[in-house]
Amino acid sequence: MRVYNFSAGPAMLPTPVMERAQQEFCNYRGTGCGIMELTHRGKHFEEVIDRAEKNVRKLMGISDNYAVLFLQGGASMQFSMVPMNIMLPGGFAEYADTGTWSSKAIKEAKNFGTVKVIASSKDIKYTKIPDIRHWKPSKDASYLHITSNNTIYGTQYHSFPDVEVPLVSDMSSDIMSKVIDVNKFGLIYAGAQKNLGPSGVTLVIIRKDLLKRTPETVPTMLRYSTHADEQSMFNTPPTFSVYMLALVTDWLLEIGGLSVMEEINNSKSEALYETIDSSNGFYKNPNDPASRSKMNVVFRLPSEELEDKFVKEATAEGMIGLKGHRSAGGIRASIYNAMPLAGVERLIDFMQEFQKING
Amino acid sequence: MRVYNFSAGPAMLPTPVMERAQQEFCNYRGTGCGIMELTHRGKHFEEVIDRAEKNVRKLMGISDNYAVLFLQGGASMQFSMVPMNIMLPGGFAEYADTGTWSSKAIKEAKNFGTVKVIASSKDIKYTKIPDIRHWKPSKDASYLHITSNNTIYGTQYHSFPDVEVPLVSDMSSDIMSKVIDVNKFGLIYAGAQKNLGPSGVTLVIIRKDLLKRTPETVPTMLRYSTHADEQSMFNTPPTFSVYMLALVTDWLLEIGGLSVMEEINNSKSEALYETIDSSNGFYKNPNDPASRSKMNVVFRLPSEELEDKFVKEATAEGMIGLKGHRSAGGIRASIYNAMPLAGVERLIDFMQEFQKING
Numbered sequence: 001m002r003v004y005n006f007s008a009g010p011a012m013l014p015t016p017v018m019e020r021a022q023q024e025f026c027n028y029r030g031t032g033c034g035i036m037e038l039t040h041r042g043k044h045f046e047e048v049i050d051r052a053e054k055n056v057r058k059l060m061g062i063s064d065n066y067a068v069l070f071l072q073g074g075a076s077m078q079f080s081m082v083p084m085n086i087m088l089p090g091g092f093a094e095y096a097d098t099g100t101w102s103s104k105a106i107k108e109a110k111n112f113g114t115v116k117v118i119a120s121s122k123d124i125k126y127t128k129i130p131d132i133r134h135w136k137p138s139k140d141a142s143y144l145h146i147t148s149n150n151t152i153y154g155t156q157y158h159s160f161p162d163v164e165v166p167l168v169s170d171m172s173s174d175i176m177s178k179v180i181d182v183n184k185f186g187l188i189y190a191g192a193q194k195n196l197g198p199s200g201v202t203l204v205i206i207r208k209d210l211l212k213r214t215p216e217t218v219p220t221m222l223r224y225s226t227h228a229d230e231q232s233m234f235n236t237p238p239t240f241s242v243y244m245l246a247l248v249t250d251w252l253l254e255i256g257g258l259s260v261m262e263e264i265n266n267s268k269s270e271a272l273y274e275t276i277d278s279s280n281g282f283y284k285n286p287n288d289p290a291s292r293s294k295m296n297v298v299f300r301l302p303s304e305e306l307e308d309k310f311v312k313e314a315t316a317e318g319m320i321g322l323k324g325h326r327s328a329g330g331i332r333a334s335i336y337n338a339m340p341l342a343g344v345e346r347l348i349d350f351m352q353e354f355q356k357i358n359g
Numbered sequence: 360m361r362v363y364n365f366s367a368g369p370a371m372l373p374t375p376v377m378e379r380a381q382q383e384f385c386n387y388r389g390t391g392c393g394i395m396e397l398t399h400r401g402k403h404f405e406e407v408i409d410r411a412e413k414n415v416r417k418l419m420g421i422s423d424n425y426a427v428l429f430l431q432g433g434a435s436m437q438f439s440m441v442p443m444n445i446m447l448p449g450g451f452a453e454y455a456d457t458g459t460w461s462s463k464a465i466k467e468a469k470n471f472g473t474v475k476v477i478a479s480s481k482d483i484k485y486t487k488i489p490d491i492r493h494w495k496p497s498k499d500a501s502y503l504h505i506t507s508n509n510t511i512y513g514t515q516y517h518s519f520p521d522v523e524v525p526l527v528s529d530m531s532s533d534i535m536s537k538v539i540d541v542n543k544f545g546l547i548y549a550g551a552q553k554n555l556g557p558s559g560v561t562l563v564i565i566r567k568d569l570l571k572r573t574p575e576t577v578p579t580m581l582r583y584s585t586h587a588d589e590q591s592m593f594n595t596p597p598t599f600s601v602y603m604l605a606l607v608t609d610w611l612l613e614i615g616g617l618s619v620m621e622e623i624n625n626s627k628s629e630a631l632y633e634t635i636d637s638s639n640g641f642y643k644n645p646n647d648p649a650s651r652s653k654m655n656v657v658f659r660l661p662s663e664e665l666e667d668k669f670v671k672e673a674t675a676e677g678m679i680g681l682k683g684h685r686s687a688g689g690i691r692a693s694i695y696n697a698m699p700l701a702g703v704e705r706l707i708d709f710m711q712e713f714q715k716i717n718g
Contacts, residue, residue: 031362032364039369079578235434
């Protein structure tokens with residue numbers, strides 16, 4: 001029996017994807033071996049990585065002005081690769097600090113130039129996205145960096161700033177959860193392990209003119225252009241992770257693409273927040289309503305004891321991964337693309353029952 | 360039906376490993392989801408990565424003086440990480456150039472200091488490992504770098520130089536194929552996709568005193584100490600690749616460890632070279648006999664037409680991946696740990712039959 005896995009990542013994958021990967025695990029399309037055993041230079045894997053790229057382009061409406069790359073190292077590696085490649089000589093970059101991952105990105109960028117934090121919600125414990133209408137971005141920054149969704153604190157941008165410099169976003173935890181206009185961005189990156197597949201592959205979407213910014217001194221493997229020139233096959237890519245990403249994006253196309261996915265995600269998060277808001281304070285979400293994440297729904301109960309009991313009893317009923325991040329506490333229900341509405345409904349039933357007994 | 364896959368990497372994995380991974384793909388140990396869907400911060404994956412590390416230590420006899428790391432980016436990323444971390448300030452490193460991958464390592468190291476090539480077989484088309492008795496390594500180099508097995512040209516070190524500086528080896532294509540004394544090395548690295556598992560994870564074994572060499576300016580993700588301090592979980596590791604590596608190393612322990620593996624590998628390569636050498640020149644291995652690789656057995660036929668025919672007919676008989684690397688031509692039979700003796704025997708039967716008909 002499949003459980004409902006509310007883990008923040010690595011996270012559950014669509015059941016049809018898991019079943020298909022299992023079915024052809026040892027014998028990929030009649031080859032007599034698994035896709036992970038096949039050379040990346042052969043027709044089978046080349047078809048997989050081609051399809052993965054085409055799927056990403058189709059789902060997100062990405063034009064030929066952008067390169068689509070499959071890299072390694074996770075978003076954490078991108079925290080360095082971004083400034084290493086696109087910080088202009090002697091230049092500075094602007095960052096918005098909306099949580100733990102933004103802070104880490106800022107820390108790494110400081111190795112490569114001056115960093116200006118132009119917006120922060122640190123002093124209010126990251127409970128909101130600072131109102132973008134009040135930002136004063138510079139026209140001469142190398143780029144402006146945001147974190148579109150904050151997994152730990154459960155906040156999310158629901159619109160993006162209009163800026164003249166390249167807008168860069170870490171979208172690890174909400175990529176492909178909704179329709180966005182890629183043309184607003186210079187660079188988007190996302191570790192796959194929340195909405196796209198297993199850990200071990202990182203999607204990078206970069207406007208091609210930015211590929212030329214990289215200083216000569218940057219090592220080959222850390223240059224975006226190396227991977228763009230070789231269709232992400234400069235060296236052996238993480239083939240099985242790319243294969244899983246291809247299957248997940250096949251699935252997204254089959255269900256109708258990102259507009260359909262967005263509707264489902266809206267239904268899921270609305271139902272969950274409605275349950276919290278109508279609980280007469282038994283469940284409390286600490287965040288500014290306008291900044292609530294549709295991917296990671298965080299809430300507190302009246303006591304830590306009740307929170308522990310909640311997690312324990314939910315686990316026993318086949319709902320796992322609900323414990324909040326150690327730095328935030330409480331409960332966190334991560335409801336990425338692969339979480340079906342039925343899983344959220346089951347959680348809601350459980351929450352209401354739990355409140356009746358313990359409220 | 361499983362084929363025999365002679366691909367240079369990604370390569371075939373042990374059949375029992377593939378079958379077990381398939382069986383528990385959607386339901387890992389009764390959790391109701393796959394290991395790739397489970398958080399890396401939970402007890403299930405923690406047990407996996409602990410086991411992977413313990414297996415590696417046990418198989419290779421690695422003491423507590425060394426850190427064992429599971430990183431991303433492949434050997435190509437290590438070409439930069441090695442000099443970035445252990446090149447001394449204002450120092451130089453020595454490299455032996457024994458093939459394409461050595462040359463790439465040399466190219467990247469030049470970004471971080473002076474590189475001296477102390478031995479090379481480039482002028483004889485990489486057909487041998489330069490005799491280590493004639494090397495004159497410096498006592499004040501930051502390190503000496505070798506490539507223990509050359510996948511493309513089919514040569515291999517069968518002993519290692521004794522040096523006072525840290526000996527660094529790219530062992531991507533012969534790691535755990537035989538017993539070695541890790542204490543001779545300062546640092547060993549290996550992409551997993553030949554002998555250890557699927558692509559997407561890189562094993563690094565580093566003597567702990569070398570962790571202190573890294574300059575302050577090196578970004579967090581590119582510092583070995585970051586990963587050593589966090590047991591390779593500073594950020595989300597490539598969980599499924601680490602899981603597969605744990606299964607492959609379980610299998611190595613089950614068959615009796617590296618001394619047993621080495622005997623099997625010796626039998627495989629001896630039988631294959633014997634077939635080549637007794638073919639009256641129909642099959643020709645171009646390399647110095649003392650430098651022949653036990654992992655990648657390369658040979659030529661009397662014409663390219665016959666080589667094409669050989670590959671085509673072998674494929675039809677369930678032996679795939681035999682085409683030589685595009686830069687070397689000919690035939691290459693990669694016979695890593697997972698290739699059973701029966702696969703090599705089948706190839707030998709085919710070779711003898713093919714010679715009878717076409718010789």
